[in-house]
Amino acid sequence: MAKADIAVNTQSVTHTTLPRGRRSWMKGLSTLALHLLIACGAILMLFPFLWTVSTSLKLPGAALSWPPTFLPDTFYWQNYVRVWSIVPFLTYFINTTIITVLSVIGSVLSSCLIGFAFARLRFPGRESLFILCLSSMMIPFVVLMIPRYILFRNFGWIDTFLPLIVPEWFGVAVYIFFARQYFRGLPIEYDEAARLDGASSWWIWAKIILPMSKPLLATIAILAFRNAWNDFLAPLIYLHSDEHLTLALGLVTFRGYYRTEWSLMMAGATIMTLPVLLIFFFFQRYFLEGLNFSGLSGR
Amino acid sequence: MANHASSDTPLSETWSTKPQRRRRSGLAREEMRDAYLMVAIWLVGFFIFTVGPIIASMWLSLTKWDLISAAQWIGITNFRTMLKDDLIWTSLWNTFYYTLILVPLSTVGALGLALAMNLRLRGMRFYRTVYYLPSITPVVATTLLWLMIFQPEYGIANYVLQKFGIPKQLWLLSPEQAKPVLILMALWGVGGGMPIFLAGLQAIPREFYEAAEIDGSNYWNSFLYVTLPLLTPVIFFSVVTGIIGTFQVFANAYVATNGGPGNATLFYVLLLYRNAFQYFKMGYASAMAWVLFIFVLIFTIIQFRFARRWVHYEV
Numbered sequence: 005m006a007k008a009d010i011a012v013n014t015q016s017v018t019h020t021t022l023p024r025g026r027r028s029w030m031k032g033l034s035t036l037a038l039h040l041l042i043a044c045g046a047i048l049m050l051f052p053f054l055w056t057v058s059t060s061l062k063l064p065g066a067a068l069s070w071p072p073t074f075l076p077d078t079f080y081w082q083n084y085v086r087v088w089s090i091v092p093f094l095t096y097f098i099n100t101t102i103i104t105v106l107s108v109i110g111s112v113l114s115s116c117l118i119g120f121a122f123a124r125l126r127f128p129g130r131e132s133l134f135i136l137c138l139s140s141m142m143i144p145f146v147v148l149m150i151p152r153y154i155l156f157r158n159f160g161w162i163d164t165f166l167p168l169i170v171p172e173w174f175g176v177a178v179y180i181f182f183a184r185q186y187f188r189g190l191p192i193e194y195d196e197a198a199r200l201d202g203a204s205s206w207w208i209w210a211k212i213i214l215p216m217s218k219p220l221l222a223t224i225a226i227l228a229f230r231n232a233w234n235d236f237l238a239p240l241i242y243l244h245s246d247e248h249l250t251l252a253l254g255l256v257t258f259r260g261y262y263r264t265e266w267s268l269m270m271a272g273a274t275i276m277t278l279p280v281l282l283i284f285f286f287f288q289r290y291f292l293e294g295l296n297f298s299g300l301s302g303r
Numbered sequence: 304m305a306n307h308a309s310s311d312t313p314l315s316e317t318w319s320t321k322p323q324r325r326r327r328s329g330l331a332r333e334e335m336r337d338a339y340l341m342v343a344i345w346l347v348g349f350f351i352f353t354v355g356p357i358i359a360s361m362w363l364s365l366t367k368w369d370l371i372s373a374a375q376w377i378g379i380t381n382f383r384t385m386l387k388d389d390l391i392w393t394s395l396w397n398t399f400y401y402t403l404i405l406v407p408l409s410t411v412g413a414l415g416l417a418l419a420m421n422l423r424l425r426g427m428r429f430y431r432t433v434y435y436l437p438s439i440t441p442v443v444a445t446t447l448l449w450l451m452i453f454q455p456e457y458g459i460a461n462y463v464l465q466k467f468g469i470p471k472q473l474w475l476l477s478p479e480q481a482k483p484v485l486i487l488m489a490l491w492g493v494g495g496g497m498p499i500f501l502a503g504l505q506a507i508p509r510e511f512y513e514a515a516e517i518d519g520s521n522y523w524n525s526f527l528y529v530t531l532p533l534l535t536p537v538i539f540f541s542v543v544t545g546i547i548g549t550f551q552v553f554a555n556a557y558v559a560t561n562g563g564p565g566n567a568t569l570f571y572v573l574l575l576y577r578n579a580f581q582y583f584k585m586g587y588a589s590a591m592a593w594v595l596f597i598f599v600l601i602f603t604i605i606q607f608r609f610a611r612r613w614v615h616y617e618v
Contacts, residue, residue, distance in 0.1 A: 039424055046433045052491065053436070055459065056448045070457045118345045125338035126331070133342055140353055142603055146551050146572050147596045150579050150589050151356035151363065154370075174348020199330060205337035226439075234441040236554040237572075241580060252443040256558055259447065266451050273444035280439050288432065 056277075060084070060270035067266035083271040090262075093272065095247055096254035100233060101279075103165050103250065107232040110173035112224050116217070118175040119183025120209045124195055134184070141177040145237070153241055167242045168232070179224045186220040187213060222290035229283050251276045363589035370583050381590035390566065390574055391591070397482065398571040402549040405486050410541050413496030414534070420497060421504050431497070438495025446558040449488045450475070475560050478567040485555055485568060496541050503537035504530070535614040543606055547599055571595060 059067050060083055062076040087093055121127075122134045156167040190213065198208050214221070239250045249257065255272050262268065364381055368374035385391050420431050437445065453460050453474040461471040475481050507530065515525045553572040556562060562569035562577075575595070579588035 035422075035424070038419070038422065042419055042424070042430055046430055049433050049437060049491070049494070052445070052448055052452065053440075055452065056444075059451065067451070068457050070462075072457060072459045072462050114344055117341050121338045121341035125334050125341070127335045127338040127342075130338070133346075137345060137349075140349060142547065142599065143353060143357070144547060144551055144592075144595060144599055146575060147360060147592045148353060148356045150585055150592060151359035152352065153579075154359065154363075154585070155351075155356060157370075171348060171352045174352065175345040180345065205334055205341075230439045234439075234443075236443055236557075237576075240557075252441060255443050255447065259558075269447055270451070273441075273447050277440050277444050280441065281436065284436070284439055285432075 056270045056273055059266055060268075060274050062267045064265065064267055067270075068264060080267070083267050084275070087268050087271045087275070090268065091254060091258050092246065093251075093254060093275070096249050096251045097275070099165070099248060100250040100252075103168050103239075104229060104232040106165075106169045107172040108225055108228045110169065111176045111179055111228045112221060114173050114175040115179035115224060116183045116214065116221070117209060119180045120187055120213060121205075122180065123184040123187035124192065124208075124213070125205055137177050137180055141181070149237075149241065156242065162242060163244045163248055164242075165248070168235070168238055172228070172232075176228070179228070182224060183217075183220060186217060190216055219290040222287040226284060226287050230280055233280055360589045360592060363586055364593050365590075366586040368585040370585055374586070377586070381587050382594075384587065385590060385594065390569065393566050394569045394571045394574040397567070397569055398550060398552065400482055401486060401552055401570065402546055404483075405489055405549050406542060406545040408486070408490060409493050409496060410538060410545060412490065412493040413541065414500050414538065416494060416497045417500030417504055418530075420501060431501075434494035435497060436494070438492040440492075442554045443558055445488065445491065446555045449484075449491075450559055453484055475568075476564055478565045481560055481564060481567045485552075485559065488555060488559075489549075496545075499537055499541065500534065503534050507533050532615050536616055539606070539610055539614045543603060546602055546606075550595065550599055550602075 058075060061079045061081065062073075062083075063078065063080045064083075066073065066076065066080075118137075122130060122137075152167070153162075156162055159166075161167050161170075194212050194216075195208050198212055203211075234252065235250075236252045236256075239253050243249055243253060246257075251272075255269070255276060258265075258272060259269060363374070365376060365378055366374040367377045367380075416434055420427060420434065424430075452458050455461060455471060455473050455476055458474070460474065464470070464472065472480060474484050511529050511533075512525055515529050520528070551572050552570050553576065556568045556570050556573050557576070560568040562573050571591070572595070575588050575591045578584045578591065
């Protein structure tokens with residue numbers, strides 16, 4: 005709990021029993037200790053990433069050596085070429101991209117539109133509908149999994165991307181919640197002024213509210229991207245033929261065939277992880293700072 | 304803030320008064336129509352992809368069905384069979400074990416991380432990113448990479464242990480160690496809960512700490528009596544969603560151990576998946592899904608009950 009103490013300390017809470025000089029000396033020391041702790045933790049967090057990349061560059065079989073070598077003797081970039089030819093990795097990559105892009109567009113647009121109605125439009129039943137929407141978050145996917153599978157089977161959608169994309173276009177409860185919270189924090193005068201000029205709700209949403217909501221859009225986009233790109237259970241159920249698999253399924257299939265080909269597997273894992281990281285770095289300035297989940301914070 | 308439709312003022316007070324509404328009743332009707340059209344998007348999806356499936360699932364749980372021949376009504380037989388099914392009990396135990404250890408650890412971990420990341424130190428942006436990244440890494444990729452690290456013969460985990468004179472461990476191949484190793488793997492992603500805690504911390508007004516300081520509070524007391532009570536809604540949210548999530552643990556066990564060794568990592572959803580999509584016992588699997596749903600409901604209701612005692616929504 006030492007972390008906690010000092011965390012509050014920087015919020016300018018200081019106790020005044022020690023003489024001034026000694027206090028600042030101790031404060032400096034504890035800050036240094038804390039910084040060291042955070043840095044060590046960060047190395048621990050980064051290590052698995054570094055280990056993945058390092059392994060992905062080792063010669064075939066070199067990953068099985070004992071004692072393990074930290075850096076590859078020679079950087080064997082061939083792994084990144086071979087992985088595309090041994091399994092249809094490019095197909096998996098394209099499939100995952102199609103599913104992810106369409107899911108993200110769908111869930112961002114629909115959730116923001118629905119959240120906008122809940123936040124800024126007046127209609128009878130708004131509060132109860134919103135509570136219904138919120139409580140739907142508590143339903144585990146597992147409960148819906150089997151009947152949805154049967155539903156999509158009746159639609160003839162099994163082994164297509166549709167079961168993974170279409171539901172996203174009808175709004176996702178968590179994102180609707182985020183959108184509503186965010187939109188309620190924007191001044192209502194914008195809407196009123198636009199309405200006086202004859203603007204419709206749709207126009208206000210598209211031309212006034214959305215352009216003001218970049219942090220919200222970025223947050224939903226990151227979360228939706230991550231969920232679609234990383235999803236495993238749903239694709240496992242709906243997709244069967246090799247040419248329709250996603251990266252997550254492809255990697256697991258690959259492991260089924262080549263159990264000890266760690267270098268190739270890690271090359272695949274790196275390729276799969278990279279887009280998520282890129283998207284994250286692209287949007288992060290909106291994400292880790294700036295967005296206040298106002299419904300959840302302490303006030 | 305006066306002009307904002309903030310969440311603690313009822314909208315009816317913030318928005319236009321009655322005379323205006325009467326003058327613009329045509330507009331108000333139009334606004335209402337558009338609002339219903341927008342909400343209808345969600346409502347239609349909700350009925351097709353949630354309400355319908357839930358009702359269907361309830362019916363399915365009372366049948367025997369292999370997807371090919373016609374479904375056969377068997378009443379509550381599935382639930383009775385479940386009571387006698389040893390695998391059900393094993394998987395329930397495994398899932399509770401995993402949940403009850405992982406959720407508290409990751410909640411405390413995320414809170415601790417957020418407190419540390421809230422410091423004004425050099426390079427904090429970098430650290431926040433580093434601690435957050437594991438949580439967005441695809442679960443299949445992380446599972447494979449940890450499999451390699453915990454590989455008993457040539458994995459680096461055993462290499463490090465050996466440096467300290469500890470013999471090689473079996474890790475995921477040992478019935479005793481498999482679950483703790485999966486928990487450890489999940490804890491690498493502890494930073495995923497950090498942003499909402501960070502947002503919660505940053506929403507606490509500085510004046511509260513200043514007031515506490517004037518009253519002679521040291522920083523431990525400030526943490527205990529200012530920070531912690533004001534964070535209770537975030538902690539509550541994190542625990543509730545955390546439990547719903549870990550109850551459904553699947554991918555890591557499917558990839559890393561496929562339930563083994565000796566069913567030590569046979570989690571409930573993994574068993575459900577096998578029953579549904581490998582043995583095609585759709586009725587039985589639906590009954591399992593309903594039992595999980597009821598567990599989630601009970602846990603959530605209990606938490607909301609207790610929440611009244613420890614969660615403070617008002618300052």
